Amino acid sequence: xxxxxxxxxxxxxxxxxxxxxxxxxxxxxxxxxxxxxxxxxxxxxxxxxxxxxxxxxxxxxxxxxxxxxxxxxxxxxxxxxxxxxxxxxxxxxxxxxxxxxxxxxxxxxxxxxxxxxxxxxxxxxxxxxxxxxxxxxxxxxxxxxxxxxxxxxxxxxxxxxxxxxxxxxxxxxxxxxxxxxxxxxxxxxxxxxxxxxxxxxxxxxxxxxx
Numbered sequence: 001x002x003x004x005x006x007x008x009x010x011x012x013x014x015x016x017x018x019x020x021x022x023x024x025x026x027x028x029x030x031x032x033x034x035x036x037x038x039x040x041x042x043x044x045x046x047x048x049x050x051x052x053x054x055x056x057x058x059x060x061x062x063x064x065x066x067x068x069x070x071x072x073x074x075x076x077x078x079x080x081x082x083x084x085x086x087x088x089x090x091x092x093x094x095x096x097x098x099x100x101x102x103x104x105x106x107x108x109x110x111x112x113x114x115x116x117x118x119x120x121x122x123x124x125x126x127x128x129x130x131x132x133x134x135x136x137x138x139x140x141x142x143x144x145x146x147x148x149x150x151x152x153x154x155x156x157x158x159x160x161x162x163x164x165x166x167x168x169x170x171x172x173x174x175x176x177x178x179x180x181x182x183x184x185x186x187x188x189x190x191x192x193x194x195x196x197x198x199x200x201x202x203x204x205x206x207x208x209x210x
Contacts, residue, residue, distance in 0.1 A: 090202030
């Protein structure tokens with residue numbers, strides 16, 4: 001039986017990836033820049049939001065400073081989280097099953113805490129999580145293990161006793177190398193060597209005993 005569960009937010013708990021896929025282009029549009037480069041999102045995908053904003057600013061020579069651009073990103077995403085995003089299939093039942101087994105849970109995300117809290121509360125699942133931890137809190141993206149190690153520390157469990165739910169290959173790799181058991185979410189992650197693979201939480205209800 002696992003002693004703790006750490007959940008990624010976007011693309012794992014929340015069906016919110018659409019917001020992030022269009023965010024760089026929406027931000028550039030606010031600066032009067034039209035960009036249709038399909039590789040931009042992939043290049044930024046493993047970065048924290050601040051790193052991505054700084055990269056976009058430098059790449060496109062934007063006049064606005066990073067803090068101004070961060071505020072604009074926050075506004076774009078905030079509206080989506082507060083009004084639009086929904087849970088991924090099966091999340092509510094899966095969290096309920098883990099809670100019934102007494103498994104402590106938390107969220108580890110690159111998203112802003114206020115945005116994450118707003119979406120989770122609106123969708124009625126914030127109560128399942130002891131805390132929401134962000135990469136800003138630990139000063140590192142998920143290319144480094146700091147966020148997972150701090151989450152485990154706060155829950156009072158060892159990494160090998162935690163199951164991390166992630167959908168991004170780079171984050172899965174980071175958590176595994178830090179000694180965590182990992183559940184890779186989504187079809188595109190099924191080629192990765194993980195403790196568990198699930199296409200959706202609906203199919204994972206039978207696997208909550210791991």
